[in-house]
Amino acid sequence: MAGQAETAADGAEKGGLVFHPMDQFIVKPLFGGDTIAWYTLTNVTLWLALAVLAVVALLVLGTSKRAIVPGRSQSIAELAYGFIYKMVEDICGKEGLKYFPYIMTLFMFIVSANFLGLIPTAFTTTSHFAVTVVLALAVFLTVTILGFVKNGTAFLGLFWVSSAPLALRPILAVIELISYFVRPVSHSIRLAGNLMAGHAVIKVFAGFAAVAVISPVSVLAITAMFGLEVLVSFIQAYVFTILTCVYLKDALHPSH
Template sequence: MDQFIVKPLFGDGPVHWYTITNVTLWMALGVLGIIALLVLGTSRRAVVPSRSQSVGELAYGFIYKMVEDVAGKDGLKYFPYIMTLFMFIVFANFLGLIPGSYTTTSHIAVTAVLALAVFLTVTVIGFVKNGAAFLELFWVKEAPLPLRPVLALIEVISYFVRPVSHSIRLAGNMMAGHAVLKVFAGFAQVAAISPIAILAVTAIYGLEVLVAFIQAYVFTILTCVYLKDALHPHH
């Protein structure tokens, strides 16, 4: 688990809020990667797109369609925020697959901030757009009247647990996958089982590539679902 330790880039002192760490470095590289793809890669806007422009346009269209399908037309005004979330998470996940790098999304402090930002954003949107009617989200009108208070309590608890599950799901999946890779990499040092261990590492690495994208997709689509609840609490 030493691969998940937050370390200062310069010196060996304690880590403060202002300390430049390995997490800071790889988050910055992720942001630079996004800028390179979406700004520099699409700057020419050629009719026949380059590879970087094609990838940028594909990502744009993919997230735009997701927001429209899940949150509806009203949710499209929040597309830039959701697009930013997806690109940051997917870049952080894929950069973490580079040997010797640091997976920032395996750190609960990073994913918790992302999840809390989503939670606070959709809650504010819900009250600003709907006022007190936003509380209809917790009142199940279809249920029998005696059960509605009980269901309302369950819905409230479920709502406030959202940032916990939202953050732990991403961090837990990324941490677990990298820990398993490290375990099998250790087995590869044993001559008797090294061929099997190397095959296992290769297979798990391929799975991690898939998980890196899927977890970014899951985080983003859940954000769209929460946004839909904020925009249309009576549905």
């Protein structure tokens, strides 16, 4: 306790926190050093690779036996498959099912990365905008290109609200255009922001756990927040995927 008090005093004198909740999001080289280039293997690289391996293990290795009475991994894989298939069919219709593999892969990667980030000392890759922006831009570009390929210039009908009074249509067209290009921004910030905030709060409560007086309360708060983060990890993957389906529907059926 004396050492903790001295550390706290030193931190107070320097005007900073004794613990730093955002340190868990720092990108670090796996094999030491301070320089990070595009080819450097980092903690982000490691946990991105583990997320991909987790998806392969569940969907490929877990279903390889194709048992009539499925085991745990096969049951989870089949539930995930049915869940996303129904989502795509309900939102995009039968025409959207040809894009099911992409949406399924997107969901499984995000949910795997989110859950892996809950492991103690793990790195939450989906808390970084560098990751979520790439995912959001991939969806945005795919949907936009698909919209023009499938509909030609008729895709621009997405921005022309024909049901509105004629005088308001140009104004609404500008609003629709702005909201369309804001999609990748909101798509990426929503995922990264929610995960970053939850993990930072857990780290804050963990820092207070060292103080004997409030340690039991802190442990209870950590447990509650961890349970909430498990739910958030799934919900954010679901939200990202369902918005992708909505954007895909706009590309397939752009007219208002």
